[in-house]
Amino acid sequence: MSKSIVSIGKYEKPFESVKKVIELANGLENLPSKAKVFIKPNLVYWNRHCTIPKWGVLTTSRVMEDVVALLKEKGIEDIIIGEGIVKENPKDKETAADAWERLGYNKLIDKYGVKVYDLFDRPYEKIDLNTGFKTNFSSDALNADFLIDIPTLKTHAQAMVSLGLKNLKGLISVASRKKFHNADPVKNLHYNVAQLANKIPPSLTIIDGIYSLERGPAIDGKSHRKNILVASSDILSADMVGAKLLGIDPSTVPYIIQAAKDRNRPTDLSDVEVVGEKIENLASHHEWDFKYNDAGDLPLPFQRAGIEGIKYHKYDSTMCTYCSGVNGLILIAIKMAYRKSKPFDKVEVLSGKVMTPTPGNNKTILFGQCQYNLNKDHPEIKELISIPGCPPSKEDIQNALQKIGLRVPKSFWDNLDKAPGWLMQKFKGKPEFEEAFFQVK
Numbered sequence: 509m510s511k512s513i514v515s516i517g518k519y520e521k522p523f524e525s526v527k528k529v530i531e532l533a534n535g536l537e538n539l540p541s542k543a544k545v546f547i548k549p550n551l552v553y554w555n556r557h558c559t560i561p562k563w564g565v566l567t568t569s570r571v572m573e574d575v576v577a578l579l580k581e582k583g584i585e586d587i588i589i590g591e592g593i594v595k596e597n598p599k600d601k602e603t604a605a606d607a608w609e610r611l612g613y614n615k616l617i618d619k620y621g622v623k624v625y626d627l628f629d630r631p632y633e634k635i636d637l638n639t640g641f642k643t644n645f646s647s648d649a650l651n652a653d654f655l656i657d658i659p660t661l662k663t664h665a666q667a668m669v670s671l672g673l674k675n676l677k678g679l680i681s682v683a684s685r686k687k688f689h690n691a692d693p694v695k696n697l698h699y700n701v702a703q704l705a706n707k708i709p710p711s712l713t714i715i716d717g718i719y720s721l722e723r724g725p726a727i728d729g730k731s732h733r734k735n736i737l738v739a740s741s742d743i744l745s746a747d748m749v750g751a752k753l754l755g756i757d758p759s760t761v762p763y764i765i766q767a768a769k770d771r772n773r774p775t776d777l778s779d780v781e782v783v784g785e786k787i788e789n790l791a792s793h794h795e796w797d798f799k800y801n802d803a804g805d806l807p808l809p810f811q812r813a814g815i816e817g818i819k820y821h822k823y824d825s826t827m828c829t830y831c832s833g834v835n836g837l838i839l840i841a842i843k844m845a846y847r848k849s850k851p852f853d854k855v856e857v858l859s860g861k862v863m864t865p866t867p868g869n870n871k872t873i874l875f876g877q878c879q880y881n882l883n884k885d886h887p888e889i890k891e892l893i894s895i896p897g898c899p900p901s902k903e904d905i906q907n908a909l910q911k912i913g914l915r916v917p918k919s920f921w922d923n924l925d926k927a928p929g930w931l932m933q934k935f936k937g938k939p940e941f942e943e944a945f946f947q948v949k
């Protein structure tokens with residue numbers, strides 16, 4: 509049986525490094541001449557009100573331009589870059605437009621004639637990915653002749669890693685993304701992610717590891733400069749090698765296990781030929797999980813800060829991306845506003861689609877419409893505080909926190925749009941974190 513080739517290269521200079529790693533993997537050998545090519549970066553989040561840390565979170569514009577330039581060199585004219593950036597309001601057009609401008613994608617349009625699409629403005633096709641429900645999948649991606657998938661080298665708090673397969677989740681509609689985090693114990697997030705490449709055209713996966721990310725996938729993770737590039741025409745092989753580079757055994761990653769099982773393949777890389785740099789010379793340990801206490805009902809930073817009287821259970825894979833962002837907000841608000849002199853009065857917070865109330869609590873917060881629907885009539889609940897909505901609104905969160913006695917300063921809510929910019933502080937005086945990688949000249 510022939511082995512899948514995965515190439516690993518070092519990022520050393522513009523264009524040449526990306527070209528070399530792709531050629532080492534024979535990554536464009538299945539690219540038809542005059543092909544329509546769809547490129548999927550990872551732009552998981554954007555904020556038009558402030559500058560956010562992008563290192564390891566977003567695909568670099570450097571690699572995007574290098575890939576586009578290589579396609580042009582090969583005579584490819586029809587190039588689409590498409591992404592569905594997670595937004596609070598799906599009708600918001602300004603966030604994607606701002607991302608295209610500030611990440612230099614508008615310059616890629618001018619320089620190379622590419623098309624850049626906010627996938628939420630584009631058609632989806634209902635397809636069967638073998639998930640048990642129909643998925644709305646980007647029509648532009650499905651109908652391309654060739655797909656280039658460019659995730660970053662990052663971990664993921666629910667999926668363990670977010671590489672080639674996981675990056676394809678940005679090609680599906682908001683409703684389908686929510687369904688992917690379903691409560692089915694078998695056809696769960698991991699199973700569903702493993703199905704994402706089932707209907708795509710021939711593809712090339714390029715893992716952009718100029719920066720990597722611990723405790724991803726978002727801007728509160730820990731970034732590292734790594735200068736690693738990975739390429740393969742086989743998406744699963746690329747992901748297995750990517751996991752190894754993150755210091756994570758692919759045979760422990762549920763979506764990789766499922767994807768390998770579906771393809772009747774091993775997860776030990778025995779059917780993969782790695783060319784170029786060696787994994788062992790570049791791999792390094794990356795934490796993927798946010799730490800909780802032993803009972804799993806309090807984030808470790810809460811325990812260390814002496815926060816008492818609240819059970820805030822660890823998120824599970826059924827909490828979708830849209831609640832995850834808001835969940836982070838609640839945690840920050842509690843950490844910031846909690847006073848040791850006023851411990852909470854036996855509060856329990858439940859999220860996602862499967863958690864159920866435990867006995868002995870005085871107040872139960874049901875966070876998100878899924879939770880409300882599941883537990884609103886649960887007999888263990890003494891006082892119900894609901895944060896409905898899908899995802900919940902900031903106003904409802906404010907009200908709920910007031911009901912558990914937390915006084916969050918008004919300035920916190922007034923400045924939320926710009927709050928992610930505070931995270932830039934940790935990168936001050938660290939020249940290896942270069943904004944220039946996210947610009948196009």
Ligand code: SF4
Pocket residue numbers: 686826827828829830831860861875876877878879897898899900
């Ligand atoms: S309530 Fe939250 S977890 Fe449930 S589908 Fe809506 S956003 Fe996702």
